[in-house]
Amino acid sequence: MAEEKELYLGYATDKAVTPFMADWLRNLEQEKLMKSKCTSCGTEYLPPRQHCQKCLSICELTEFTEREAKLYSYVIVDFGPESLSDKAPYVVAIGEFPSGLRLTAHITNLMSPPEVGMPLKLAFEKIDDKKISYKWLV
Amino acid sequence: MGRNVAVVAGGHSKFGKRYDATMRELCAEAYKPIYDEGITQDRIDASVLSYAASQFSGQGAGSALIADYLGIQDKPHMRVESACTTGTASLRAAWGMVAAGLYDVMLVLGVEQMNRVSSATATEYMSQAGDMRWEYPFGISFPAFYALMASRYMADYGIPHEVLSRISVKSHHYGAQNPKAHLPKEVSLEEADNAVPICRPLNLYDCSLITDGAAAVVIAAEERVKEFTDRPMWIRGIGAGASEMMIQDRKSLTSIPGAKRAGKAAYEMAGIGPDDIDMAQVHDCFSIAELIAYEDLGFAEPGKGREIVENKENYHEGRIPVNCDGGLKSKGHPLGATGISMTYEILKQMRGEAEQPSRQIKDVKYGLAHNVGQSGQFVNVFIFERGF
Structure with missing residues (x-):
């Protein structure tokens, strides 16, 4: 762990x-x-x-090649766990792909509140030289 | 199914930010009233002494520490862990041992000491009950899991946040009348609905408390019950359920599948249905959890839980009184103690011993405890019957 x-x-x-x-x-x-x-x-x-x-x-x-998903559910984390508290608020979303497979990641470019059912696009993000993640864009 | 088993006594510490006590002292506070009723150490055959998260105290092998502190160090003991269902999992384990005939009389105690670390650290520890590889890296705290359920529930059924706030108002109404409660104060609907956001759509008043506390009960086999009390509470139904580890893998977020399975199993074992239940203690770690519990336990149809709330059917004189002790929201939620605290409250209500008539539920024959761990990975439902 x-x-x-x-x-x-x-x-x-x-x-x-x-x-x-x-x-x-x-x-x-x-x-x-x-x-x-x-x-x-x-x-x-x-x-x-x-x-x-x-x-x-x-x-x-x-x-896995699907990129377009729909927002299945979301949370706007205002008060996060200690190790991520300086990043709050951040938005965590479960996206559902047309195949039915789902993925959990942050939405990083929201300008207005998220809504269940809204389209999401999967993207990648290099955080620094040795860290990488995937994320949702709207 | 083995021997009949009854709860014959209960004890409860004051819940709160207990800087005057650590785990061991809280346990003594919970056992002392039981001792004072005459159930001294020599009358106990064995015990289950549990807490959910060792990170908070740093104590390993904790049941040995607790047993020693309570003076039952020479009796068999063990700790059971299953997140926030640690309390009822301990009761389930002990029930099995007594029903099977291994022991006649057992002490079952749940405790948690949570306030020796900051709220942020406590939130960190609890987020580690998510999948460490696929959920934890995205900072999904314990309230965040329930916020994911709330967002979907609110979208599917079109309910306003105010419905959730009404649940918190009810919890605080009753917590204010419970001398053991962590936050015994009334809140207004306006205050609850407009509180500071924690994990939107959930705000401060949608979230249960980070609490220190302990609760204990003694259970006994049928042939020994009379030695301890003429007012026993029989354990009639036990249902346990489980759900997927990752929340994204649940088919639905508007219900907890393990809770539905646990409820069904408990009703079947007890031979009764939801309409027979006179009171319920449900796991309102978040307001949305209580709303979903009404539906998972069959008190309301899916999506109709709001009617129970809006018609105040969940108040002590209503159709299905729920958490008339303040619940996890106002009484508090010391993880490992919660399931035993629920059991204690049902015993108290059956015996007509609520401190205030204004929270005493009339004529409780059947009481139900619904205890959920993490975001539904563990669920225990107990049905108790008044034995006098």
Whole structure:
């Protein structure tokens, strides 16, 4: 857990907690968001899992190419956890893609309050040399 | 299903910012009234002594510390942890041991010491109950999870924020009459509706408190009950449920699937339905959670919970009195203590021992406790029956 805590505010590219996550991060650095697919039953996961939730078989990373989503729900965090309190207020949104897969990330360019159902677009953001994240744009 | 088991006694510390006490002293405060009723250490076979988050106190192996402080260090004890359902999970574990015949008499105690760190640090610790890899990096605090439910609920059913504020007004109305409450004061609808935002759409008055406190009950097997009380409260139904770890993976955010499953299982075991319940203690960690609980427990149809609120059916003389002790909002929410505090309040109401007639619910035969952990990953629903 301690190692994952350092991922706060985006994903540290040099601090992967497993080889599977290292692969995922190398792809993210190239602005490829990877989902995973079970090598046995074909179930897909976003964000990825190394083991299938249904049959516990190994999953492999495959590129997730959908970019347009709809806002499923949101929160405007005014009072955040200690490690992110200086970033507040920030907006966290769950977006739902046409495939039904969902993703949780910040919306970073809102000029007016978010609304359930509004269109979102997935984008990538380099936070610094060694940190990267994905985000929603409206 | 094994032996019948009853709650035979209860004790409760003062809830609040308890800078005069740490975990061990709070536990003593909760057990002392039970001791004073004559249930001394030698009459207890074993115990479950639990708190949810060891980060707050830094104490490991805490049940040993508590057992030693209470003078039951030579009796078997254990700690159960399941976030905010730690209290009822402890009761569920103890019930199993007594019903199975392993022990006859058990002390079940829940405690949390939360105010020795700042609010920001407490919020940090609680956010670590989200998925550390996929949720925590985005700063989703505990209120943020419920705000995600609130946004969707409000959009789907078109309810104004005022409905949520009315729940907080009710909680404070009753908390103000509870001497054990953390924040015993009335609030106006205007004050509640316009409070400082915490995680919009939720504001300060939509959020429960960061509280220090402890609560305890003693349970006994049927053949031993009479030795302790002529006013027992039988454990008739226990339902436990669970939901997806990541909130984005829930099919719906307007209901907690684990709570529906837990409620159904508890009703089935007790052989009764929602209409038979005379009072409920529900897990109002946030105002939206109480609204959703009405629907998950079958007191209202989906999307219709607001009618209970607007018609004041949730007040002590209403159709389904809910949290007439102030709830997590005004009484407070010491994580591990909350489920036991709910149990304690139902025992008290059944015995007609509310401090003020203005919060005493009449003739409680069946009481229900609905205890939710994190954002629904854990749920326990208990149904209790008056045994006198």
